[in-house]
Amino acid sequence: MKHDANPMHAANAAPRCAAKSKRTGLPCKNPAVRGWKVCRMHGARGGHPPGKDHPSWQHGMRSQEWVEARAEINELLRETREIERLLKLD
Numbered sequence: 071m072k073h074d075a076n077p078m079h080a081a082n083a084a085p086r087c088a089a090k091s092k093r094t095g096l097p098c099k100n101p102a103v104r105g106w107k108v109c110r111m112h113g114a115r116g117g118h119p120p121g122k123d124h125p126s127w128q129h130g131m132r133s134q135e136w137v138e139a140r141a142e143i144n145e146l147l148r149e150t151r152e153i154e155r156l157l158k159l160d
């Protein structure tokens with residue numbers, strides 16, 4: 071007989087839910103649903119699809135894509151201003 075034949079060893083090694091208790095701050099400990107970071111009690115398989123299929127979608131200017139694009143542009147502008155500031159000091 072194989073030494074590691076107990077199927078519960080694999081079950082106990084499953085990834086755990088990432089949720090924390092509001093009251094105690096302790097982790098949930100339930101196994102996470104496959105493909106999710108949380109267990110079935112903490113929102114796995116729930117909610118609306120993200121993006122254009124979300125019922126609250128209006129114009130897309132607050133979409134993840136646009137928010138990231140704006141952040142990149144702002145970072146470039148910040149760097150440009152810093153370079154300008156350094157050039158003026160000399």
Ligand SMILES: [Zn+2]
Pocket residue numbers: 087088089098099100108109110111112
């Ligand atoms: Zn959980």
